Amino acid sequence: MYSGLTSLDCSLAPELQRKIDKKTKPVGSLGKLEEIAMRVGLIQQTLEPSILAPHIMVFAGDHGAARHGISAYPQEVTWQMVENILVGGAAINVFCRHLGIGLSVVDAGVNHHFTANPGLIDAKIAPGTASYISQPAMSATERDTALSRGGEEIHKLAARGCNCVGFGEMGIGNSASASLLTHCLISDKKGGQLAGVAGRGAGLDDAGLDRKLRLLEESVIRGGRINDPLKLVAEYGGFEIAMMAGAMLQSARERMILVIDGFIVTTALLIAHALAPEVLDYCLFAHRSQEPGHRVQLEYLGVKPLLDMEMRLGEGTGAALAMPLVQAAVGFLNEMASFESAGVHEKI
Amino acid sequence: MYSGLTSLDCSLAPELQRKIDKKTKPVGSLGKLEEIAMRVGLIQQTLEPSILAPHIMVFAGDHGAARHGISAYPQEVTWQMVENILVGGAAINVFCRHLGIGLSVVDAGVNHHFTANPGLIDAKIAPGTASYISQPAMSATERDTALSRGGEEIHKLAARGCNCVGFGEMGIGNSASASLLTHCLISDKKGGQLAGVAGRGAGLDDAGLDRKLRLLEESVIRGGRINDPLKLVAEYGGFEIAMMAGAMLQSARERMILVIDGFIVTTALLIAHALAPEVLDYCLFAHRSQEPGHRVQLEYLGVKPLLDMEMRLGEGTGAALAMPLVQAAVGFLNEMASFESAGVHEKI
Numbered sequence: 001m002y003s004g005l006t007s008l009d010c011s012l013a014p015e016l017q018r019k020i021d022k023k024t025k026p027v028g029s030l031g032k033l034e035e036i037a038m039r040v041g042l043i044q045q046t047l048e049p050s051i052l053a054p055h056i057m058v059f060a061g062d063h064g065a066a067r068h069g070i071s072a073y074p075q076e077v078t079w080q081m082v083e084n085i086l087v088g089g090a091a092i093n094v095f096c097r098h099l100g101i102g103l104s105v106v107d108a109g110v111n112h113h114f115t116a117n118p119g120l121i122d123a124k125i126a127p128g129t130a131s132y133i134s135q136p137a138m139s140a141t142e143r144d145t146a147l148s149r150g151g152e153e154i155h156k157l158a159a160r161g162c163n164c165v166g167f168g169e170m171g172i173g174n175s176a177s178a179s180l181l182t183h184c185l186i187s188d189k190k191g192g193q194l195a196g197v198a199g200r201g202a203g204l205d206d207a208g209l210d211r212k213l214r215l216l217e218e219s220v221i222r223g224g225r226i227n228d229p230l231k232l233v234a235e236y237g238g239f240e241i242a243m244m245a246g247a248m249l250q251s252a253r254e255r256m257i258l259v260i261d262g263f264i265v266t267t268a269l270l271i272a273h274a275l276a277p278e279v280l281d282y283c284l285f286a287h288r289s290q291e292p293g294h295r296v297q298l299e300y301l302g303v304k305p306l307l308d309m310e311m312r313l314g315e316g317t318g319a320a321l322a323m324p325l326v327q328a329a330v331g332f333l334n335e336m337a338s339f340e341s342a343g344v345h346e347k348i
Numbered sequence: 349m350y351s352g353l354t355s356l357d358c359s360l361a362p363e364l365q366r367k368i369d370k371k372t373k374p375v376g377s378l379g380k381l382e383e384i385a386m387r388v389g390l391i392q393q394t395l396e397p398s399i400l401a402p403h404i405m406v407f408a409g410d411h412g413a414a415r416h417g418i419s420a421y422p423q424e425v426t427w428q429m430v431e432n433i434l435v436g437g438a439a440i441n442v443f444c445r446h447l448g449i450g451l452s453v454v455d456a457g458v459n460h461h462f463t464a465n466p467g468l469i470d471a472k473i474a475p476g477t478a479s480y481i482s483q484p485a486m487s488a489t490e491r492d493t494a495l496s497r498g499g500e501e502i503h504k505l506a507a508r509g510c511n512c513v514g515f516g517e518m519g520i521g522n523s524a525s526a527s528l529l530t531h532c533l534i535s536d537k538k539g540g541q542l543a544g545v546a547g548r549g550a551g552l553d554d555a556g557l558d559r560k561l562r563l564l565e566e567s568v569i570r571g572g573r574i575n576d577p578l579k580l581v582a583e584y585g586g587f588e589i590a591m592m593a594g595a596m597l598q599s600a601r602e603r604m605i606l607v608i609d610g611f612i613v614t615t616a617l618l619i620a621h622a623l624a625p626e627v628l629d630y631c632l633f634a635h636r637s638q639e640p641g642h643r644v645q646l647e648y649l650g651v652k653p654l655l656d657m658e659m660r661l662g663e664g665t666g667a668a669l670a671m672p673l674v675q676a677a678v679g680f681l682n683e684m685a686s687f688e689s690a691g692v693h694e695k696i
Contacts, residue, residue, distance in 0.1 A: 337437025
């Protein structure tokens with residue numbers, strides 16, 4: 001399941017760099033756009049890459065623990081927000097419309113029965129996870145189904161001509177789940193505290209944050225020390241995080257460009273990365289979320305995000321806002337004149 | 349000439365904030381986009397603002413001092429790059445095409461005779477400034493003509509339906525001119541060194557930077573202590589900076605949204621700001637340039653830019669990349685559902 005993923009072949013890098021450096025601009029002056037152009041060229045193994053049918057896939061799921069006070073919003077907001085996305089009223093709809101990005105919502109495990117909708121992909125594992133406060137969030141079978149369904153949906157998306165996918169999520173309580181996973185995957189091993197990767201999510205006040213931390217600490221004690229990333233996903237959830245991890249692995253296998261959003265999406269990437277580190281080669285990091293654990297994740301992965309808009313909304317909104325930058329990078333590589341072609345004098 | 353500019357009327361701010369906070373998202377979770385939405389709403393004095401015919405205006409001019417080794421490129425690159433823009437081969441062309449932004453180049457004083465072109469506005473004051481190393485860059489009359497021509501071109505642009513203008517520039521040697529102006533306008537008064545606001549421009553090496561610094565220090569000594577911003581512009585140029593300053597003042601007068609690019613554009617804004625501080629209310633700061641003086645300028649103005657793409661290209665490329673963010677901000681304010689309209693449960 002985690003095979004078929006290779007690191008980027010960098011043999012084209014010198015030729016790509018020459019092409020970038022001959023454009024009519026001071027060498028290096030397009031900064032991060034030049035790094036994007038290089039990465040996209042290497043992913044696609046061409047000097048003339050393209051962004052085709054860019055798409056945001058929002059993975060939605062419910063968390064049993066959300067009924068125990070780990071979020072500022074009640075659990076039903078998950079399905080209500082999915083419905084809001086389906087009728088075009090959420091932030092991610094607005095951004096995708098303005099930026100010409102396709103959008104679909106994947107029901108990975110929302111506690112609600114949706115009527116059929118062309119914008120909704122039914123990949124529901126169960127109506128929400130169990131509460132990790134008292135038991136594992138899902139079974140090994142549920143987890144494996146989630147991982148493989150994520151891959152299947154990406155395979156279909158790629159078959160429809162998309163080569164650039166942004167990841168988003170919706171799920172009341174999923175920042176708590178992401179904190180547990182991030183803590184166990186990376187920060188616990190370096191002696192970091194759970195509090196360093198657990199934030200206010202959608203807007204907990206001080207008392208709420210204290211309660212969330214206490215419940216998460218109890219859950220870590222209950223779960224015991226788990227090193228295996230697959231066991232961790234089953235222990236703490238959620239379905240949308242597991243499905244995203246599977247989707248990311250398949251995206252890289254399809255040689256797509258992965259546009260990574262904020263804290264919860266990067267948690268799914270940490271899972272994918274633990275299973276197949278090569279996935280990182282295919283990723284662009286859209287933005288820095290305000291959720292404190294995201295900084296810890298980005299540092300662990302050794303990556304710098306493109307944007308810092310001080311956002312913490314989720315839904316893939318950061319990924320959507322980064323898409324024009326990816327397109328600008330590919331655009332300059334393909335369309336700018338060279339010093340020679342434009343008859344512009346080079347540096348003295 | 350500098351009258352008719354008023355500070356923003358903020359009486360609509362509470363109502364705008366309520367509208368922003370009722371959108372289906374955690375309060376504050378769209379970060380800087382919420383600040384943009386607020387500012388644009390106040391500029392346009394409406395709860396339903398709009399971005400109409402966004403446009404980048406690139407002001408081009410030559411600098412006499414460029415013949416004395418203050419740039420990594422020879423002076424003829426100014427007109428060659430203007431021609432490159434006119435045929436669509438520069439970075440700013442690519443970005444404007446991809447992002448649906450209008451583009452025009454204003455010849456404020458390039459040392460070249462251009463044939464007529466629909467993308468070129470002939471506002472030439474003279475074929476380049478005199479070298480400030482030995483004499484003032486321009487006469488008071490030339491400066492005043494530049495300021496007023498900038499205003500006239502913006503008035504025409506606004507009459508064609510544009511309400512959002514990004515500023516860009518092209519001019520070999522203009523980062524040196526910008527360093528002199530920035531030093532005299534802000535950093536010298538705080539005991540700052542010229543070296544703190546003078547960088548490598550389009551790509552000087554260490555020896556080149558030393559030479560540039562020496563020539564600029566000589567020029568400051570020759571010019572003597574000048575406090576008047578208008579005298580400073582005449583002393584150190586350039587035509588494109590003076591014309592941009594006039595254009596900015598008129599843009600604010602027309603209640604347009606000003607999208608400010610990097611170091612040279614912000615220098616023009618410092619001039620405009622010294623003449624009419626209210627201009628700042630109408631500005632959005634697109635990006636943080638790699639040119640070190642830009643950081644000093646942004647701190648002086650007390651503003652934070654939207655992007656940090658590690659760019660230092662000019663041409664208004666940073667302003668162009670920020671346009672989708674401005675449109676996303678206005679889009680969410682107009683198009684997102686509210687908790688009530690979408691039937692989404694609010695915070696517990």
